[in-house]
Amino acid sequence: MFKNERQSFIIKQINLHNKVLSSELSVKLNVSEDTVRRDLAELAEAGEIIKVHGGALSKSYHYPIQQNLSYAVEAKKEIAKKAVKLIQPGMTLLIEAGTTMLEMVRMIPDTMEGTFFTVSPLMALELAAHPGLNVIVIGGKIDYTSQINIGERPISELADIRVDLCFLGAHGLDSKEGLSESEWNVTQVKKAMIKSASKLAVITISEKLNSIFKMRLCPVHNIDYLVTELDPNDKHLKPYKKNMQVI
């Protein structure tokens, strides 16, 4: 097994489990912990992962540390600025939760009129601050981690609605495998969201690109728009361009 094979294995493991232990890897790969540590150091150097004492974490791991967050906030605001342009007066939309989505909602002009469906109480509150918007909460049991309403009820309710555009964040997005997610319950709801929308916009920071999680939400050709903080002509976005409009 070559060094780069080993390293791509490590990356896969991290995408799958969100974290790895040096000790475990050394057993799985049948190399010394020392070698694993060196691999992790290299990957961290290249910005692929976050190294911590005892192993490493996924980069997309939500870091509450201020510096990290504020960096992300700027990128997210950039994304939000582009995403909000997709919203036309009078449209009916469906939106998911997440910090990027929150930034977008905040950028919606006060004068905007339209109808918003959402499975997120937080988005609902934020949307309700806009007097011109019709906000409809799709109820259900709140999932503790994702903070969205899940279960049978929202899924069947979603089956009965038809919206112009659905905004989804991305846990994982790959140019071949499409959108993916790690939680079963959340996956079910998001699938229902995709089904009830005519068009699908994925808005995400670029670091979530090219990663694959356990459950597939939809193939690439179902995605209509991809909004990231990068310039649309950035080379990282090239593989996506044939299937969707990159903004």
Added chain:
Amino acid sequence: MFKNERQSFIIKQINLHNKVLSSELSVKLNVSEDTVRRDLAELAEAGEIIKVHGGALSKSYHYPIQQNLSYAVEAKKEIAKKAVKLIQPGMTLLIEAGTTMLEMVRMIPDTMEGTFFTVSPLMALELAAHPGLNVIVIGGKIDYTSQINIGERPISELADIRVDLCFLGAHGLDSKEGLSESEWNVTQVKKAMIKSASKLAVITISEKLNSIFKMRLCPVHNIDYLVTELDPNDKHLKPYKKNMQVI
């Protein structure tokens, strides 16, 4: 669990609860209090949180919706303290919105287990911060002023559920005329809430007593508990005592 993960967890808890106790964290995270204290010290050093005796506080706690405009916070906390005692482990409850209700939800102990239905996204979020609670949002169109979900949908959903106790705030409460409300849409939802509950608790500051609004929600004999900031033996509460339990 890595140190970083533990610290993220702490941050999350603080964002959710607005405060944490070292002792509780040490149990939840299964580490010594000493370690928790060191984590808190590091996070405080990094400016993430504010360390206080016994735990830590959120640095800049604010909801997207400016809820801090509320007045008589002290009285409301007093009410909340009494109201929370009505909640027994394992109960199924239904709660309305309002600042007093918010205070009450915040006082629910972390260890409490039960199922909460609510038509308020804000309450839902606050409830969802408690790991032991099942939180079910009853969806609908958000009413801009009352910030609760209204319309036909929540009313029919409410018709299908049965809860042990319903907490309602009061716009108007009179010892002869009962509970009253001024908005038609809101009235309909609250009526449905009352219908689906075995017992009804009204929690309100005393200044709302002896006032009547356009629409009647229910007669006095439907109310089981009345919680105010006053002493139960206060003379203002006397007219209510024959119909309900005054706390």
Added chain:
DNA sequence: AGTATTAATGCACAAAAACGCAAAAACTTT
């Protein structure tokens, strides 16, 4: 004031990282 928590300090121990070094492997050059 007195008691009970909570914080701080120093210390011990274990786990992990860093470092230097040497052997092995892969790659170059002759």
Added chain:
DNA sequence: AAAGTTTTTGCGTTTTTGTGCATTAATACT
């Protein structure tokens, strides 16, 4: 093919880091 060079890997040793415990100091509560 052989020799030389570079890269990679593993091993022992030393440092550093993380954690818990005991003792003492500080702080809240009544």
